[in-house]
Amino acid sequence: MSQRFEFPSIHNFSPFYTQQVTQTTLQNQIVLWSEIILSYFRHHKLYRLELSEALNGELFKNQGIKRRLKLETLQIIIDHMVKQGTAEWDSPPSKNAALIYWRKPEEWASLIDKWVFDCGLNNSIVTLYEILHGESSEGMEFHNLNQTILLKALDILVKRGVAQLLQGSSADDLGVKFFGING
Amino acid sequence: MNRFTRVELTSSLRPVLADHETVIATQDNVGLYDGNDKAGDYTNGIVYLTSHRIVYVDAKNPTTNSVAVDIRLIKGREIYTGILKSSLKITLKFSESSSFDNSPSSSSTSLSTVSPSSWVCPICSFKNQQIVKCQLCGVKKPENFNITSSSSSTTILKDNNKYNSLNSDIIENAEQQFSTSPSNPTDSIEIACPSCTFLNHPSMINCELCDAELGTFNMDGLNMGNDVGSNMEKVGGDDRQDFVKLSFRRGNSTFYDKLKMVMSTKEWEKTDESQVNKSIPEFDPGLGGISAIFNKAEQSQKEQDETLNQAFKDLDGLMTNATEVVKLAESIKNKISKDPEFLADETSDFRTYLVELGIQNPVTKDSAGSIYHKELARQLAEFLENLLAKENGMIALTDIYCIFNRARGVSLISPDDLYKACSLFEHLSLPMRLRKFASGLSVLVGSNFKLDEQTAQRIIDFIKDRESLTAIELASLAKMSVVLAIEQLQMVEAKGLICRDETVEGIRFYDNLIINTQPEKLFS
Numbered sequence: 001m002s003q004r005f006e007f008p009s010i011h012n013f014s015p016f017y018t019q020q021v022t023q024t025t026l027q028n029q030i031v032l033w034s035e036i037i038l039s040y041f042r043h044h045k046l047y048r049l050e051l052s053e054a055l056n057g058e059l060f061k062n063q064g065i066k067r068r069l070k071l072e073t074l075q076i077i078i079d080h081m082v083k084q085g086t087a088e089w090d091s092p093p094s095k096n097a098a099l100i101y102w103r104k105p106e107e108w109a110s111l112i113d114k115w116v117f118d119c120g121l122n123n124s125i126v127t128l129y130e131i132l133h134g135e136s137s138e139g140m141e142f143h144n145l146n147q148t149i150l151l152k153a154l155d156i157l158v159k160r161g162v163a164q165l166l167q168g169s170s171a172d173d174l175g176v177k178f179f180g181i182n183g
Numbered sequence: 184m185n186r187f188t189r190v191e192l193t194s195s196l197r198p199v200l201a202d203h204e205t206v207i208a209t210q211d212n213v214g215l216y217d218g219n220d221k222a223g224d225y226t227n228g229i230v231y232l233t234s235h236r237i238v239y240v241d242a243k244n245p246t247t248n249s250v251a252v253d254i255r256l257i258k259g260r261e262i263y264t265g266i267l268k269s270s271l272k273i274t275l276k277f278s279e280s281s282s283f284d285n286s287p288s289s290s291s292t293s294l295s296t297v298s299p300s301s302w303v304c305p306i307c308s309f310k311n312q313q314i315v316k317c318q319l320c321g322v323k324k325p326e327n328f329n330i331t332s333s334s335s336s337t338t339i340l341k342d343n344n345k346y347n348s349l350n351s352d353i354i355e356n357a358e359q360q361f362s363t364s365p366s367n368p369t370d371s372i373e374i375a376c377p378s379c380t381f382l383n384h385p386s387m388i389n390c391e392l393c394d395a396e397l398g399t400f401n402m403d404g405l406n407m408g409n410d411v412g413s414n415m416e417k418v419g420g421d422d423r424q425d426f427v428k429l430s431f432r433r434g435n436s437t438f439y440d441k442l443k444m445v446m447s448t449k450e451w452e453k454t455d456e457s458q459v460n461k462s463i464p465e466f467d468p469g470l471g472g473i474s475a476i477f478n479k480a481e482q483s484q485k486e487q488d489e490t491l492n493q494a495f496k497d498l499d500g501l502m503t504n505a506t507e508v509v510k511l512a513e514s515i516k517n518k519i520s521k522d523p524e525f526l527a528d529e530t531s532d533f534r535t536y537l538v539e540l541g542i543q544n545p546v547t548k549d550s551a552g553s554i555y556h557k558e559l560a561r562q563l564a565e566f567l568e569n570l571l572a573k574e575n576g577m578i579a580l581t582d583i584y585c586i587f588n589r590a591r592g593v594s595l596i597s598p599d600d601l602y603k604a605c606s607l608f609e610h611l612s613l614p615m616r617l618r619k620f621a622s623g624l625s626v627l628v629g630s631n632f633k634l635d636e637q638t639a640q641r642i643i644d645f646i647k648d649r650e651s652l653t654a655i656e657l658a659s660l661a662k663m664s665v666v667l668a669i670e671q672l673q674m675v676e677a678k679g680l681i682c683r684d685e686t687v688e689g690i691r692f693y694d695n696l697i698i699n700t701q702p703e704k705l706f707s
Contacts, residue, residue: 008705015684015693024679025695031702039706067684 005043005058008036017067019076033069033077038086042102047146048090049098051075090148099149108142108153113162115140116178125166125177186277187250187427190238194568195561195613196245198231198238203450208232208441211554215239216272216428224248229554230429232441234450237275237429252277252427254445259426262439273439276426305389433553487511557611559596559604563587564613571615571629576637579667580605580617580625620670639675643694646681651691 010016010032020026040059041047051074054060060069075095081087085104090097103111112131116122119136130136132150137143142150154176157163166175191199200206209232215225225248228241235255241248252275259276302311309319373382374397376390383391390397431438490507566587571578578586580602588595596604605617605627618628645660646652658668672692675681682695 006706008700010696010700010705013693013696014686014691015682016697018683018685020682020697022677022679022682025676025682025698028700028702029697032697032700032705035702035705067686 005040011036011062012065014065014067017062017069017073019070019073030077030080034081034084034086037077037081037100038102041100045144047099047149049078049087049100051078051096051098099146101149103141105149105152105156108145108149109156109160111140111142112150112153113157113178115142122178125175128174128176131176186256187239187252190240190249190251192240192245192249193561193565195564195611196240197558197561197565198233198236198240198249198251200233201235204233204235205450206231206233207445208438209554209558210431210433210438211242211557212432213239214430214432216430218426219428222427225250227432230438232438232445234445234448237442254442255449257446260439260442260446262436264436265431271431271436273429273431273442274426275429305387556600556603556607559600560607560611560613563601563604564608564611564615566590567615567627571627576629577663577667577671578627579664580627581666582664583627620674622670622673624666624670626667626670635674635678638671639678639680642671642675642692643680646692646694651684651693652681653689653691655689 016029016032020029037049037059041049051071055068055071055074060074062068078087078089078095078098081100082089082098086101088099088101089095090099115137116126126134128147128150132143132145132147142153145153151174154163154165157178158165162179164177164179166177193199209229211229212227213230214227215222224244225239225241227243228239228245228249231238231240236251236253237257238251239249256277257275259274261274261276263272263274265271303309304311304317304320304322306322307317307320309317311317311319372385374385374387375382376393376395376397378395379390379393381390381392383397388397389395490511563583567578567583570586583605584598584601587601602617602625605625608615608617608627615627615629617625619625641661642652642657645657649656652672654665654668654672657663657672658665661668663671672681676683676692679698680695681692682697684691684693
């Protein structure tokens with residue numbers, strides 16, 4: 001892990017962990033929480049949020065003031081983020097895990113497209129493993145990206161007509177072929 | 184009418200009562216008649232019957248058109264139960280107090296038994312109570328009955344003698360009156376009719392044959408007026424009729440019954456006596472100096488003990504002694520407030536208890552009748568005026584129920600009555616309002632308090648001082664009930680000024696940093 005995430009001061013404010021009853025206050029509380037979640041995930045390059053597990057982590061549990069966010073409150077926050085397009089429930093309708101989009105799939109797609117072009121991988125087949133963990137993608141933001149998010153990003157590229165998914169022998173063996181600009 | 188005096192009203196438009204004075208009955212929708220005519224400015228109002236006075240409080244202009252008359256000035260009364268459209272009327276007769284000072288026993292008895300304004304119909308000889316026309320045959324009362332003497336007592340006397348009324352009582356009384364007068368009118372000769380010369384009985388006014396006026400009446404009446412008037416000279420210049428009628432557009436004769444009771448108990452005499460008794464000090468030559476003072480103190484302590492013991496023996500005892508207990512409480516209160524040493528915390532608590540025990544004249548269903556809730560609301564408003572200021576303009580209804588009933592001591596009110604009275608505040612334009620919170624808690628709010636802003640500011644100040652606040656802390660800081668504190672905190676929270684921290688220990692309220700933090704500046 002890289003350096004510690006600096007929580008904002010509101011993180012030490014005890015009422016911040018209680019779901020507020022006043023609507024205006026609650027709205028602002030939700031926005032503040034989603035900002036913190038996005039920043040935290042971006043900082044630690046996290047993509048997937050296991051709700052009940054995360055509630056015991058430093059993000060939602062403040063040992064200093066002995067406060068912890070409630071599951072229902074977190075679900076409300078994620079619901080809000082889903083509406084904003086910054087998150088997605090992993091397997092709806094259950095609300096146990098969510099993908100956090102500190103970059104939206106479209107942004108990931110553009111990043112990958114640019115990387116393919118930069119590396120001259122047009123018209124060649126790349127495995128998903130190479131994109132996520134390969135040497136050539138090292139240093140890129142999508143290095144170690146969550147596979148589900150990657151597939152969503154690739155889906156977008158397929159729809160744009162610049163890539164094609166190639167089924168391998170197993171589910172893990174997915175490959176992708178990027179077409180050249182003149183394709 | 185000229186016996187009526189202007190009355191002082193409390194802020195809630197009820198009459199200010201003197202010491203020892205109690206309200207016996209109340210009736211609204213009452214008009215005053217001065218003599219037989221409506222009294223212009225006093226046509227619709229509330230009439231209070233107290234142990235000492237009859238007070239009229241005008242409905243339209245209570246501050247200017249409210250008058251009262253001492254019951255001790257009332258020498259005669261009469262009731263007319265209304266028929267059809269005409270309403271129930273009570274006639275109050277006044278007579279010159281000076282004349283009765285001269286011959287107190289005979290005249291006062293005669294006037295209270297005889298209805299002074301009754302008259303005998305010239306046609307059917309029926310003794311009438313009604314003013315304008317004969318009750319039996321419907322013939323108009325002859326004009327010359329309203330002879331110029333203002334004293335109603337002379338009128339009766341004339342009537343009685345003229346018509347040989349069948350009422351033996353009246354004759355008896357009349358004779359009593361005339362035992363002193365030199366000429367007895369029944370002895371006079373028959374009167375010849377000026378038109379047909381028929382010799383009429385001396386007690387006729389109109390000729391029996393031709394119905395022409397005999398013309399003797401006025402003369403005779405005046406003569407008699409002079410005869411009797413020897414001890415009524417003071418009547419002189421006032422040519423108005425000396426009675427006032429109360430016209431009850433609503434209600435029944437209970438008011439009259441109560442009036443009867445008040446006039447027979449003569450509460451005002453009692454208090455005079457008791458004051459006289461108290462003012463005469465007992466003189467014992469064997470005692471003096473310090474020992475006398477000690478004795479006196481001991482004695483008064485014994486008396487107070489006695490009062491308390493008797494009062495709490497049984498409920499009836501409590502009822503009868505309630506006024507004394509309240510008086511005792513007041514005297515202690517006065518003593519404490521005079522003594523600077525008593526300003527310590529305990530005694531100030533004690534004093535507030537005493538203040539709370541102090542409604543001398545509780546409005547009861549019995550005394551107020553149909554306007555019970557309105558009267559209760561007025562009394563409540565008077566009672567709460569000081570209390571509201573002390574409680575920062577807001578008291579829970581449940582608290583009021585306790586405090587108010589404690590203050591009444593006896594004849595407690597039901598929660599329902601309290602609620603009804605409170606909901607009338609707006610209608611009676613009294614300076615407080617009933618307010619219901621979302622939780623169902625009802626509170627009484629002084630309408631001159633800018634409540635929301637004041638409460639909010641107070642709570643925010645508290646929070647700034649101590650960072651966070653619970654309802655219980657607020658309740659003890661602001662000296663209010665916890666339910667009310669919760670309501671106030673929630674009210675301020677709903678405005679987004681504070682936010683909550685909910686834990687197993689309860690809810691703490693904090694300054695609303697959540698809403699004050701901009702998402703864009705979160706990490707800066």
